Ligand SMILES: Cc1cc2nc3c(=O)[nH]c(=O)nc-3n(C[C@H](O)[C@H](O)[C@H](O)COP(=O)(O)OP(=O)(O)OC[C@H]3O[C@@H](n4cnc5c(N)ncnc54)[C@H](O)[C@@H]3O)c2cc1C
């Protein structure tokens with residue numbers, strides 16, 4: 001699919017959520033409409049200069065965190081609590097955005113503790129609702145609908161669909177292609193280098209580290225002019241973190257105890273920096289999920305099994321990023337303390353894609369380009385499972401843009417009477 005086809009929904013999503021960044025003209029990361037960027041931290045300025053020397057871009061990241069008031073949500077006050085949930089709604093989340101907006105329509109019934117077991121089908125194999133377990137009472141409940149949308153977060157969507165076995169769909173609903181659960185992709189994460197910048201050691205600490213927000217990034221710069229300039233295909237991004245965070249993670253790099261130890265921790269506190277690589281995997285027939293024939297959860301629902309290994313391409317990116325860190329620290333006048341010996345284990349990034357991938361051919365793909373399953377036209381999927389693979393950027397913005405597009409298409413199908421109204 002061409003980016004132009006989806007870009008109006010990216011703009012719609014950005015206008016709704018509010019994304020802080022800058023226009024960057026990067027060939028692999030299209031620009032959008034942004035709020036003012038998050039301010040750089042001290043070390044960002046030093047690393048940006050160093051990146052210029054080694055020919056690597058170093059730019060403000062794209063953060064769904066409000067640097068100014070937006071859509072009746074207040075600007076961030078930089079308390080640093082984002083990953084535990086923002087108290088004022090300055091960080092995009094369904095709790096502050098989509099759920100209140102849906103409630104305001106007065107047409108939303110929100111069921112909590114409802115663990116969906118499977119999609120129910122009628123005689124023709126069309127979706128007619130879902131069966132769920134009420135986790136509080138353990139009661140089995142069925143709810144009916146003219147259209148079913150699954151958005152349970154990638155692998156859980158495949159889990160529900162693989163568990164939706166019936167006479168019409170013996171291997172799982174909408175799985176005539178046999179592709180349900182296949183082609184699992186992920187982002188390889190790891191720290192290819194960490195150390196400190198002597199220029200900043202001993203400086204007074206400043207609260208410049210805004211919780212989990214990745215203020216800056218080194219967007220993919222490899223294989224852009226020539227897709228074969230590196231040993232690997234495609235490319236990866238790097239995010240630099242450090243500075244005065246909540247906890248001095250460098251305590252392991254410093255030896256000693258008592259007062260002297262504390263003084264050293266304090267001295268290095270504003271000066272430590274480290275990279276995080278985000279490298280996309282390629283689809284592989286050996287990376288997939290399926291239903292465990294024996295294991296069930298406490299509600300008797302068959303569990304999912306994972307079959308996954310890092311591939312050669314992303315491991316080459318990993319090695320490449322370690323050399324980049326060596327060059328970067330040298331150019332910045334920094335001291336490199338080390339790097340992870342191996343990347344993080346699969347699943348760490350929480351950016352899985354691919355297990356219900358979209359495409360035109362019903363024999364090879366689970367859904368069409370509207371995220372409507374080929375086999376069951378009144379069954380839609382709204383999460384990252386439809387993406388054929390991941391890019392060097394995170395998944396949430398594409399999920400929201402594609403979901404908005406799928407909803408528009410679904411509403412049009414309802415208007416045209418292609419789905420029966422309940
Ligand atoms: C700590 C953390 C940091 C992250 N940081 C970033 C980031 O900086 N940028 C980024 O782009 N992404 C980030 N991600 C990833 C991002 O959160 C996910 O990509 C995104 O939330 C996926 O959206 P989703 O709607 O598909 O799934 P979710 O947001 O997980 O929503 C799925 C919903 O379905 C429900 N559900 C699941 N199974 C069932 C079932 N059987 N029955 C009923 N309900 C069910 C779940 O309870 C949940 O409410 C981060 C994730 C984590 C955990």
Ligand code: SF4
Pocket residue numbers: 065066075076077078079080081082083085086087088089090091210211
């Ligand atoms: S730092 Fe995070 S938690 Fe605090 S106001 Fe800003 S967005 Fe919300």
